[in-house]
Amino acid sequence: MQVAYRGATLLDGTGAPARAGVTILVVEGTIARVAPDAQFTAADLDGVEVLDLGGRHVIPGLIDAHQHIATPPDRPLAEATLRRDFFGGVTATRDMADDLRQVADIARAALVGELAAPDIHYAALMAGPSFFADPRTWQVSQGATPGEVPWMQAITAETDLPLAVAMARGTYATAVKIYANLPGELVAAITAEAHRQGLAVWAHAAVFPATPGQVVAAGVDSVSHAHLLVHEAADRPLTTYQDKPPVDFARFAGADDAELGLLLAEMRRRGTVLDATASLWATLGREAADKESRARAAELDGLNAALTTQALRAGVSVCAGTDRDPDPTDPWPPLFDELDYFVDRCGLTPVEALRCASHGGALSLGAQERLGTVEPGKQADFVVLDEDPAHSLAALRSVVHVVKRGRRYDRAEFDAERRSASTAGTTLANGAPAV
Structure with a gap:
């Protein structure tokens, strides 16, 4: 499976400054390519699932x-x-x-x-x-x-x-x-x-x-x-x-x-x-x-x-x-x-x-060769945020997606589950009491 995350502002974890307008191409759970949006051609994206991040921020997991x-x-x-x-x-x-x-x-x-x-x-x-x-x-x-x-x-x-x-x-x-x-x-x-x-x-x-x-x-x-x-x-x-x-x-x-x-x-x-x-x-x-x-x-x-x-x-x-x-x-x-x-x-x-x-x-x-940064060849572990974490760590509470080993999870589903459990006065599916 191939997914291209387009339009990201990327803070890649290497110590480099954030870069706007970046595409992250994930292939079978690995980051295959990280480059400016404009460097990806239509042919590069043929058959690839494309997710437009619309200027959202990406950090390493x-x-x-x-x-x-x-x-x-x-x-x-x-x-x-x-x-x-x-x-x-x-x-x-x-x-x-x-x-x-x-x-x-x-x-x-x-x-x-x-x-x-x-x-x-x-x-x-x-x-x-x-x-x-x-x-x-x-x-x-x-x-x-x-x-x-x-x-x-x-x-x-x-x-x-x-x-x-x-x-x-x-x-x-x-x-x-x-x-x-x-x-x-x-x-x-x-x-x-x-x-x-x-x-x-x-x-x-x-x-x-x-x-x-x-x-x-x-x-x-x-x-x-x-x-x-x-x-x-x-x-x-x-x-x-x-x-x-x-x-x-x-x-x-x-x-x-x-x-x-x-x-x-x-x-x-x-x-x-x-x-x-x-x-x-x-x-x-x-x-x-x-x-x-x-x-x-x-x-x-x-x-x-x-x-x-x-x-x-x-x-x-x-x-x-x-x-x-x-x-x-x-x-x-x-x-x-x-x-x-x-x-x-x-x-x-x-x-x-x-x-x-x-x-x-x-x-x-001891896993720095495959984890810790958003770079080609690394495991596809990263987080998509609505807000800019370089400005304030409060942005960490604006999670939109979590990607681990290339699989995408949506924070909205987790929040909906919590709200539903709270309304019903029950416990969450994993055994935690509802808020």
């Missing part, structure tokens, strides 16, 4: 680089959340460790078009044995023992790492996620073996006792949570995830920190992507039930803003991840809040923020 859709497993909720995100322009997502028995099937359904949902790239988790007292590990291992399942493994110096990584690969995971309570030498060994077997490695920015510097030196592909970078400057050795050193928040509230600057320079040199989850603590602070929790969230929010901004200034590649699951009846993805945060708190322009969620997201997936 957005990527939420940090989600958890099955902690604990709840299939209707997961499908409702992903559907909401998808019709808001999110065409791919990173699931950062969950119950992969459920995630794998949802990923399959999204891939083959059974679900209108982002493509899901997911990780199998590895951590030190002492981490597995965490109740979340039991939520995602129901019916089995946490730390002893292929998607969530306890690792020690005696672990057969080739076998452990092979078991993770058997879940069809994209990556190994290194979470907590592992020393630097084990982080390096896991990373080397995962890469040898063709898996990416996604890690917390501090693994405890492994420091951020040791995690980056191990060669991981991305690190998560900007506020954890602060532990590179800890005033005592790191021990465990459950025993984090105190932070001198005032130290990082002003100018860029020199000690962290060295770490960020190494991340830039290596191409280590920062999954900042920058807006997370601001959201948690708004939801906090008591004054003490709100105060702590405010301190961590300030730290997130300062360190994400310093990373961006240092030239580190930053992706846009949310790490939160708001009510799926909210009509728009939480990713929009992360992008607003990049603009309002980190000084990015709307175009720069969008690039974090497209090209940056593709880097976080």
Whole structure:
């Protein structure tokens, strides 16, 4: 099937300025050609479905680089959340460790078009044995023992790492996620073996006792949570995830920190992507039930803003991840809040923020050769908007069409479904309660 999207104003995600009057030719799910409208002849369009966008705006599909859709497993909720995100322009997502028995099937359904949902790239988790007292590990291992399942493994110096990584690969995971309570030498060994077997490695920015510097030196592909970078400057050795050193928040509230600057320079040199989850603590602070929790969230929010901004200034590649699951009846993805945060708190322009969620997201997936920009040869994942996102990110709420793997979905159908369900006082077809 061939479709020509004509008359678009294209912001292609490469960093180039927007271009008006562009045609995007999609052939069998791939972008075959991107050129000015006038360069397409009648012969070029013979037998091609033509959709006149009439000056509407096109951006690459957005990527939420940090989600958890099955902690604990709840299939209707997961499908409702992903559907909401998808019709808001999110065409791919990173699931950062969950119950992969459920995630794998949802990923399959999204891939083959059974679900209108982002493509899901997911990780199998590895951590030190002492981490597995965490109740979340039991939520995602129901019916089995946490730390002893292929998607969530306890690792020690005696672990057969080739076998452990092979078991993770058997879940069809994209990556190994290194979470907590592992020393630097084990982080390096896991990373080397995962890469040898063709898996990416996604890690917390501090693994405890492994420091951020040791995690980056191990060669991981991305690190998560900007506020954890602060532990590179800890005033005592790191021990465990459950025993984090105190932070001198005032130290990082002003100018860029020199000690962290060295770490960020190494991340830039290596191409280590920062999954900042920058807006997370601001959201948690708004939801906090008591004054003490709100105060702590405010301190961590300030730290997130300062360190994400310093990373961006240092030239580190930053992706846009949310790490939160708001009510799926909210009509728009939480990713929009992360992008607003990049603009309002980190000084990015709307175009720069969008690039974090497209090209940056593709880097976080290791999929930059096929995702993240609207260019010939790339997978046909893009979003059609009524309004100009280069002027304001509010334009993201003007979605008209979402195209994933060349298949077009209309936002109007999603909105009509929501209105109909609300009027009837029922639930949506995917199990979400009506608004």
